[in-house]
Amino acid sequence: MGHDDSFSGDERAVIYRCITERRDVRRNFLPDPVPDAVLGRVLAAGHAAPSVGFLQPWSFIVIRDQGTKSALHGAFTRANAEAAALFEPERAQLYRSLKLEGIREAPLLLCVTCERDRAGPVVLGRTHQSEMDIYSTVCAVQNIWLAARAENLGVGWVSILSLQDLRDILGIPDPIIPIALLCVGYVDHFETTPDLERAGWRKRLPLDDLVFSERFGALADKVAS
Structure with missing residues (x-):
């Protein structure tokens, strides 16, 4: 009998719950340290992401030093x-x-970087879409985010930063691109809705308005939820 690699209904429900309850966390971090074993599992999830040409272009910089955090906060400000x-x-x-x-x-903090020439100038799958290695690294970020949520860790992606400031503060050489700076830690609770939605910045768009049939702009039948 072959190995059963299908998911049960309960297992599916957990995965969808994790996706739905993931939040971009920017407040209410607890001072509790993140255990090395937990961080290891989260980073392993990032490293398991799909990548163009199996390039695996990512690296992960783990930042705990308060001086480095202060420098990054100054760059954000x-x-x-x-x-x-x-x-x-x-x-x-x-x-x-x-x-x-x-x-x-x-x-x-975690800084996730992309080393574009890790496998040389020609990469399977990147010949006609040169940004695929960057997109692959973003897949690693999403894996980290979901694994962190399963570990009850909050994650916030800080994108309001100069890339050159990130390079200078973290010693990232020019050929390597900093993709994401993530704040990571336990929180006292996870919000039920995104911060920006609660603040009135933007509303969640209806899924049915975003699903097209055969051609862009041709609305499909309603998506079952």
């Missing part, structure tokens, strides 16, 4: 002020009220 100035006054006021990072509060 500069970038955040620049970002606020791009919005219309009313929107800018709401923007400034948002909590957009937990760099100093989270017990640890």
